[in-house]
Amino acid sequence: xxxxxxxxxxxxxxxxxxxxxxxxxxxxxxxxxxxxxxxxxxxxxxxxxxxxxxxxxxxxxxxxxxxxxxxxxxxxxxxxxxxxxxxxxxxxxxxx
Numbered sequence: 578x579x580x581x582x583x584x585x586x587x588x589x590x591x592x593x594x595x596x597x598x599x600x601x602x603x604x605x606x607x608x609x610x611x612x613x614x615x616x617x618x619x620x621x622x623x624x625x626x627x628x629x630x631x632x633x634x635x636x637x638x639x640x641x642x643x644x645x646x647x648x649x650x651x652x653x654x655x656x657x658x659x660x661x662x663x664x665x666x667x668x669x670x671x672x673x
Contacts, residue, residue, distance in 0.1 A: 589643075590640040590647075591644070596639050596640065599642060600635055600636045603635045607631070623664060627661055627664065630660055630661045631661075633653070634654050634657045637653045638650075
């Protein structure tokens with residue numbers, strides 16, 4: 578069963594090791610000092626959430642690099658970006 582899932586994912590996203598390597602290289606290219614130097618202690622949890630969302634977006638971009646026609650990657654990127662937007666707008670008055 579697991580072999581079938583791995584084969585299916587491989588056809589959509591490429592070989593796992595290559596995918597993981599691409600994601601990690603993109604992640605390492607970011608300058609994370611601002612996320613790990615919060616202005617306020619309460620920013621620590623928020624920053625961790627944003628960091629995780631960014632990592633997931635990078636993971637989906639690595640998948641899209643292998644197969645840009647797989648629409649789920651783009652929907653996932655949109656969803657993670659919206660979660661960050663929602664977090665950043667929480668408690669902030671704004672006009673749409």
